[in-house]
Amino acid sequence: MINVTPMKPSNLSMAGFRMSFKQPKLLSYLLLFLIGYCLPVQSQAAYQAHQIEAVYIFRIANFIQWTNKPLESPLTFCGESFDPVVQTLIKISTDKRIQGRNVNIKTSGEDTANQCDIYIANKNTKPSELQAMAENILTISGKKNFTHERGMIELRQVDGKVKPIINLDNLENTSFKISSQLLRISIIEEGNNK
Known part of the structure; x- marks a missing residue:
């Protein structure tokens, strides 16, 4: 579960939210998605x-x-x-x-x-x-x-x-x-x- 704690309403930037990951599965899925999304670009760039x-x-x-x-x-x-x-x-x-x-x-x-x-x-x-x-x-x-x-x-x-x-x-x-x-x-x- 992700807990979102808003800071003061006057601050509208993304820094105004603090996230904490309570379930390691969600973090694992997020990391796998980011690795899978970025890997093809990096591997293609590695070869001429x-x-x-x-x-x-x-x-x-x-x-x-x-x-x-x-x-x-x-x-x-x-x-x-x-x-x-x-x-x-x-x-x-x-x-x-x-x-x-x-x-x-x-x-x-x-x-x-x-x-x-x-x-x-x-x-x-x-x-x-x-x-x-x-x-x-x-x-x-x-x-x-x-x-x-x-x-x-x-x-x-x-x-x-x-x-x-x-x-x-x-x-x-x-x-x-x-x-x-x-x-x-x-x-x-x-x-x-x-």
């Missing part, structure tokens, strides 16, 4: 945008099934060596597996355009480069309007959170499938941009 994007890309790969790829072959990510998203992905994927597959990261210096399963586009990637890629390569980026430039999945900031945007028309004729779980949490766009 490219780090969050790299984690999302790594997690999204768990929701893609490559139907024509042998299970023993590694899952290969490709991107530009200067891209901080790619550099972060290299760090977080070391000694990790996705769907039982080893993870490889190839950078642009290795002539990788058609040797990858997932291509991480950056702000300098041109739509013509995406169009030249094989249809079995998933393209993903945090670049604004990426799905309108032939990209398949864009990681967009929506209400302060990262949200996958998937353009279904850009996924036509691909040799992989996106799970319904990923589709449920994504914003779906249409409009054939190929």
Whole structure:
């Protein structure tokens, strides 16, 4: 129970009320609410945008099934060596597996355009480069309007959170499938941009 003891009526400030918490449960609930309310803001501020994007890309790969790829072959990510998203992905994927597959990261210096399963586009990637890629390569980026430039999945900031945007028309004729779980949490766009 909260006891409120008003001070003199002439003082209308918030300092005019003294509260005492008689029940520890109420205090506990209040603290949990404040911690829960403040934590997401603090944790997001603790990481840079490219780090969050790299984690999302790594997690999204768990929701893609490559139907024509042998299970023993590694899952290969490709991107530009200067891209901080790619550099972060290299760090977080070391000694990790996705769907039982080893993870490889190839950078642009290795002539990788058609040797990858997932291509991480950056702000300098041109739509013509995406169009030249094989249809079995998933393209993903945090670049604004990426799905309108032939990209398949864009990681967009929506209400302060990262949200996958998937353009279904850009996924036509691909040799992989996106799970319904990923589709449920994504914003779906249409409009054939190929």
